[in-house]
Amino acid sequence: MNGLKKGLILATAGLLAAACQTSSAPPNEASAKPSVTHVSDEPESLRPSFSTDNFLKEQDPRQVLTLEYNDLQRWIVDVNGNSIEGVTQIEPVLDLVSGKTTAYRLIQATLPDVKSDGQLRVALTQTALADSEGHVLQDFAQVSYAPEGFLNYVIQYQQPENSFWEVNGIDPEGALLNRQTGEIILDDVVSLHRLSSGQVLCLNAEYRQIGLLQSDGSLTPTAESPLQFVESGEGWSLWRSSSGNELHDDQGKVLWKGGFVQVLDEGSGHLWLCESEYETQEILIDPLHQLKWEAPARFVYADAELAVVGDWTNSYNQGNQLIDLDGKQRAEGYVSVAANPRGGHEAQNFLMVREDTVDKLDRGGELIQSQAILGIQTIERMEDGLFKFTVVDGNATTEGLIDDELQILIPAGQYSTISFMERWSNRKMEHYPYFICWKDVNYGRRADIYNLKLEKIAENVAKIGDLGVDRLLLIQGFEGVLMDQNGHRLSSISLFTDYQGD
Amino acid sequence: MNLMKKWSLTVLLILALTGCTAVSAPVDSSPEPQTEGIAGLSAENYPHVDGSTATLPLIAGLYSRATGTDRQTAESLVSVSKTSSAWRSLYQHGCDLLIVYEAPEEIAQEISRMDFEIQPLGLDALVFLVNRGNPVDTLSQTQLQDIYAGEITDWSEVGGEPGPIQAFQRNPQSGSQALFLKLLMKDRDPMEPLKGLVPEEMQALVEGVAEYDGEGASLGYSVYYYAQEMVNHPDVKLLAVDGVAPNEETIAQKQYPLINNFYAVIRADEEPDSPARILFNWLKSEEGRGLVKEEGYVPAN
Numbered sequence: 001m002n003g004l005k006k007g008l009i010l011a012t013a014g015l016l017a018a019a020c021q022t023s024s025a026p027p028n029e030a031s032a033k034p035s036v037t038h039v040s041d042e043p044e045s046l047r048p049s050f051s052t053d054n055f056l057k058e059q060d061p062r063q064v065l066t067l068e069y070n071d072l073q074r075w076i077v078d079v080n081g082n083s084i085e086g087v088t089q090i091e092p093v094l095d096l097v098s099g100k101t102t103a104y105r106l107i108q109a110t111l112p113d114v115k116s117d118g119q120l121r122v123a124l125t126q127t128a129l130a131d132s133e134g135h136v137l138q139d140f141a142q143v144s145y146a147p148e149g150f151l152n153y154v155i156q157y158q159q160p161e162n163s164f165w166e167v168n169g170i171d172p173e174g175a176l177l178n179r180q181t182g183e184i185i186l187d188d189v190v191s192l193h194r195l196s197s198g199q200v201l202c203l204n205a206e207y208r209q210i211g212l213l214q215s216d217g218s219l220t221p222t223a224e225s226p227l228q229f230v231e232s233g234e235g236w237s238l239w240r241s242s243s244g245n246e247l248h249d250d251q252g253k254v255l256w257k258g259g260f261v262q263v264l265d266e267g268s269g270h271l272w273l274c275e276s277e278y279e280t281q282e283i284l285i286d287p288l289h290q291l292k293w294e295a296p297a298r299f300v301y302a303d304a305e306l307a308v309v310g311d312w313t314n315s316y317n318q319g320n321q322l323i324d325l326d327g328k329q330r331a332e333g334y335v336s337v338a339a340n341p342r343g344g345h346e347a348q349n350f351l352m353v354r355e356d357t358v359d360k361l362d363r364g365g366e367l368i369q370s371q372a373i374l375g376i377q378t379i380e381r382m383e384d385g386l387f388k389f390t391v392v393d394g395n396a397t398t399e400g401l402i403d404d405e406l407q408i409l410i411p412a413g414q415y416s417t418i419s420f421m422e423r424w425s426n427r428k429m430e431h432y433p434y435f436i437c438w439k440d441v442n443y444g445r446r447a448d449i450y451n452l453k454l455e456k457i458a459e460n461v462a463k464i465g466d467l468g469v470d471r472l473l474l475i476q477g478f479e480g481v482l483m484d485q486n487g488h489r490l491s492s493i494s495l496f497t498d499y500q501g502d
Numbered sequence: 503m504n505l506m507k508k509w510s511l512t513v514l515l516i517l518a519l520t521g522c523t524a525v526s527a528p529v530d531s532s533p534e535p536q537t538e539g540i541a542g543l544s545a546e547n548y549p550h551v552d553g554s555t556a557t558l559p560l561i562a563g564l565y566s567r568a569t570g571t572d573r574q575t576a577e578s579l580v581s582v583s584k585t586s587s588a589w590r591s592l593y594q595h596g597c598d599l600l601i602v603y604e605a606p607e608e609i610a611q612e613i614s615r616m617d618f619e620i621q622p623l624g625l626d627a628l629v630f631l632v633n634r635g636n637p638v639d640t641l642s643q644t645q646l647q648d649i650y651a652g653e654i655t656d657w658s659e660v661g662g663e664p665g666p667i668q669a670f671q672r673n674p675q676s677g678s679q680a681l682f683l684k685l686l687m688k689d690r691d692p693m694e695p696l697k698g699l700v701p702e703e704m705q706a707l708v709e710g711v712a713e714y715d716g717e718g719a720s721l722g723y724s725v726y727y728y729a730q731e732m733v734n735h736p737d738v739k740l741l742a743v744d745g746v747a748p749n750e751e752t753i754a755q756k757q758y759p760l761i762n763n764f765y766a767v768i769r770a771d772e773e774p775d776s777p778a779r780i781l782f783n784w785l786k787s788e789e790g791r792g793l794v795k796e797e798g799y800v801p802a803n
Contacts, residue, residue, distance in 0.1 A: 442565065442579040443550040443597070460578035477577030478558070496732035 065473040067465030067480050075480045079471050081491030176202060176211070176219075185219060186211050196234045197250040203229055301339040303346045306330065306363060308337045322350060322365050330365030335377065340404050341384035351387055351404065353379050358389065360406055371406035383431075388418055401435075401454075409454055415439050421467050432467045433485065449474075457487030538567060542780045545569040549598035549778040551580070552588040554677050556626070556728040557601040557764060560797045564601070567793060568781065585677030589613055592767060598778035600767040601785075603677035603725070604684065617770035621786050622763035622802035624794050627726040628681045629748045629760075630741040633719070638662040640742035643759060646686055649721065652693035657719070669693075670722035678724055685760045686723075726753060731798055754800045763802050 067075045077083050176189040186202060188210060193201040202211030202219075209225040227239035227246060236255065239246045247256040298310040300320060311319030321332040334354050339347035349368060350361045353376055360369040375391040382388050385404045390397055391412035400412035410418065415437040422431055434457075435450040441460070449458040449472065458474060458481075465473035470485045475495065482491040548569055551561050558580065566576035583591060589605040591597045593613040601623065605613070630646065632638060638661055641649075648654040649669055658664040671692065672679040683692070724733075726748050729740060740748050744759050752758040766786075772779040784790050794801045 442545070442548065444579065444581050446579065460575060462578065462581065477574060478562075494732075496728070 065466035065468060065471060065482070067463075067473045067475065075465075075473070075493055077473065077482050077491055079468060079482075081482050083491070083493070186221060193229060193232065195232055195237060195250055199250075201229060201237075300337050301347060301350075305346075308339065308350065310337075320352070322352070322361065330363075331361055334359075336379050338379045338381040338387050340381060340387075349404070351379050351402075351406075353377070353389070358402065358406065360404070369406050371402070371408070373400075373402075373408075373412065375412070382420065410435075410437070410450075415448070416445075421464065433469070434467065434472065436464065451485050451487075455487075457485065458483065539570055540568040540781065540784050542775070543568040543777055543784075545571065547777045549776075549781055550596075551599045551601065551781070552591050552597040553582045553601040554585045554588065554603045554764070555582060556603065556677075556725050556732070558582050559732075560623075560794065560799060561601055563793055563797045564781070564785070568784075584675075585609075585680070586675040589767075592616075592618070592769065595769075598768065598772075598776075599781055601764070602767060603764045604680045604762060606675055606677070606680040607683070608674065618767050619770050619772075619782065621766045621782065623766050623785060623790075624764050624799040624802050625753050625756075625761050626764055626800070627748050627753045627758050627761045628678070628685050628723055629726045629729055630743065631722045631724060631729060631738050632741055634737050634739045636662060636719075636739075638741065639739075640745055640747075642744050643686060646743070647690055650682075650687060650692045651690050665719050668720040670720060672723070681725065681760075681762055682723055685762060727799060750800055764799075 065077060065079065067077075075083065175184045176186040188204045189202045190205045191203045191207075192213070193203060195201065198215035200213035201209050202213060204210050204224065207228045207230075209222055209229060211222055212220045214220065225239070227241050230238040230240045230245070232238065235250055237248050237250075239248060244257060244259050246254050249255055300308040300310055302308075302325075304325075306322060306324050308320060308322050310321075320334045320337045322330040322337070324330065331350075331352065334352040336353040338351045340349055340351060341347065346363075348363065350363075352359050352361055356372060356374050356376060358371045358373060358376060358379055359367055360371075362368055373389065373391060375393050377390045377392050377397075379387050379389045379402075382401075386409075387402050387404070388399055389402055389412070390399050393413070397416070398412045399415055399418045401409040401418060403409055417438045419436055420431040421434050421436050433452045435452075435454070437448045437450065438445055439448065444462070447458075447461040447464065448456055449461060449464075451457050458472065458476060461474045461476050463475040465475070465480075467473070471490075472481075472483050472485070474481055474483075478495050480493045480495060481489055483489050548565065551564065553561055559577075561582065562573065562577045562580045565571060565580050566573045569576070571579070582588060585603050586606055586609045588597065588600050588602050589609045590613065592600050593616045603626070630641065636657070638657065641660055645654060645660050649660075649667055650671070654660060655667055656664060657667055672682065726740075729735075729738070730748075742748070746752050746758045748758045753761055766782055768778045768782045772782070785793075791801045
């Protein structure tokens with residue numbers, strides 16, 4: 001995983017605005033203002049190279065993508081650019097009037113699949129084309145199935161309405177099926193969640209457990225759990241009720257019970273929970289060791305040794321400090337802080353924003369490097385080694401990208417927002433390997449799309465439909481366009497003609 | 503043709519505009535930079551132009567010409583809110599210039615307190631669509647009125663195969679509906695459309711005519727430029743009206759009976775040197791008329 005490769009590389013010389021300067025200042029007190037000493041002038045050919053470990057990859061099973069190009073119609077196209085016939089429909093009420101049944105519908109199915117590293121990932125939701133009776137005409141999945149018994153199960157859930165544009169936003173009706181026979185094994189299952197023990201929780205629409213798939217493939221139906229499943233990590237699962245939360249181990253034993261909690265971080269096998277008690281918080285460590293934080297505080301980061309803590313009442317006004325868990329302050333006076341890296345590791349450094357400057361500090365609070373960015377207000381981790389920052393210039397707020405070497409990858413001023421395209425899968429956010437950068441132009445909002453090498457692969461996109469690992473479906477100008485992740489157009493339709501009009 | 507007229511909304515109502523439709527044959531995608539430009543305009547000061555779906559290609563061509571942006575990029579940077587919303591937007595200062603079809607009556611009344619300057623830019627026609635399998639090729643205006651008044655209900659009454667006529671109508675806010683009421687129905691009230699026969703989108707109407715029952719039972723309407731230039735659905739044909747088939751020539755010569763202008767519109771209080779007025783004035787020029795023709799529309803006389 002782990003985001004950006006070290007020594008991250010530079011954006012184009014053109015990307016580097018005069019305000020974006022790096023300094024290789026010697027370690028210093030965090031409060032000291034560094035002098036600006038260096039302006040990057042790396043050649044344009046050097047582009048950032050990102051690890052794609054955290055992104056959806058070739059195992060993405062969806063073979064068909066859809067794009068809603070007006071209020072009534074979708075373009076449905078397979079990844080090879082072939083339009084699927086018969087799916088451009090007129091208003092469904094017309095079918096009702098005429099008595100004609102809708103020829104096609106989309107159903108969603110949740111299927112298990114396997115990551116390239118052999119780890120199991122279950123409950124990947126995908127779409128399939130079905131006839132009006134719900135029979136699958138084209139299974140969009142092309143996944144490899146692991147031999148484990150529980151992977152013989154499939155959750156299939158169908159929308160109650162026979163109308164494919166109503167797929168989204170309606171609670172699904174699901175069931176766990178035997179994949180081979182199609183037999184319903186357990187009703188009301190809408191999602192699966194794999195625990196670190198290898199067992200798989202069967203959850204209903206309210207995220208209450210109604211069954212447990214053992215790692216040998218056997219199914220144990222259970223009474224509906226009074227608690228709602230929240231999330232799980234290595235050896236633990238978190239459950240919630242209206243009155244509080246419980247932390248369970250893999251065997252269901254209660255490790256901790258308390259008020260409202262949220263997971264702050266789960267790096268290095270540690271579990272960090274913040275419990276709000278009015279305006280105070282507690283840190284729960286590991287989770288057997290508890291540390292009471294006496295003053296009102298807002299935790300940004302914590303590990304076994306230190307934390308980044310914001311003043312609860314002053315969080316956006318230089319209230320953040322880097323502090324030992326024993327209370328000793330290592331740095332203070334920052335308006336925004338991002339820890340790096342996060343995933344599975346203790347943070348090695350922190351990117352911390354103060355007036356017109358982002359500082360990189362080590363764990364001891366020593367200043368490693370500084371970068372002047374006029375008007376910088378916040379910094380936020382996107383991936384390990386990759387950060388988004390916001391700049392306010394008058395009434396305009398724009399965003400840019402910076403790496404953990406404080407090299408500006410995309411300067412502020414161009415884009416109002418920058419984000420990864422994301423999707424929820426099994427209650428976890430997954431990133432598509434694209435940056436979606438929105439801008440305001442000619443009284444409208446358009447997006448430029450970059451790949452992970454920060455190569456612009458699509459410009460002035462008005463609307464983004466489904467994305468795949470190597471496919472983007474979008475509206476550009478008067479066309480719907482299917483392209484690959486290098487920006488090559490594979491297929492297109494005129495928005496004013498039917499999909500055969502290419 | 504420098505008939506620049508300052509019309510109030512009252513006059514507008516008399517004018518009778520047209521419906522909304524979209525146009526555009528996918529345009530030349532070669533990104534050839536435009537060099538001509540329009541004096542006084544650039545991408546930085548270009549006014550906010552809105553309009554009807556059917557005028558979208560012209561709006562893209564105009565942006566390309568004025569800003570020097572290649573045509574393909576221009577298409578990706580323009581959009582319209584459609585006829586009713588566009589008129590309302592101009593009234594509410596949400597945009598600066600319209601290239602638009604006739605305002606539906608309800609909207610026209612709503613914005614009647616605002617003075618606009620309105621310049622006819624081009625001619626378009628209300629056309630009637632049937633499934634290509636329908637043996638009927640022509641209808642008279644009276645027959646069409648009778649059909650939409652609910653007095654003729656079977657195709658056999660107008661020379662077709664026996665079977666009920668499924669007559670689509672547009673939603674009241676659409677520009678096509680405004681044209682339909684003004685040009686065809688005039689003082690006759692259309693029948694209440696059957697539930698489900700009022701597609702919101704123009705394209706849906708064309709698709710609906712093509713697919714409704716596959717046997718030619720349906721009848722719909724749109725504007726010529728959209729139906730012929732932008733959609734050109736292989737399963738749909740345009741009916742002749744009073745024996746005259748709609749095409750560029752019969753529209754330009756006003757032989758086809760159901761024709762109407764589309765317009766450039768600005769607020770009357772635009773300053774003489776405002777970008778909107780500069781663009782408006784350019785559209786009235788010979789160059790502007792040339793652009794209308796280049797984009798495949800029939801320039802107004």
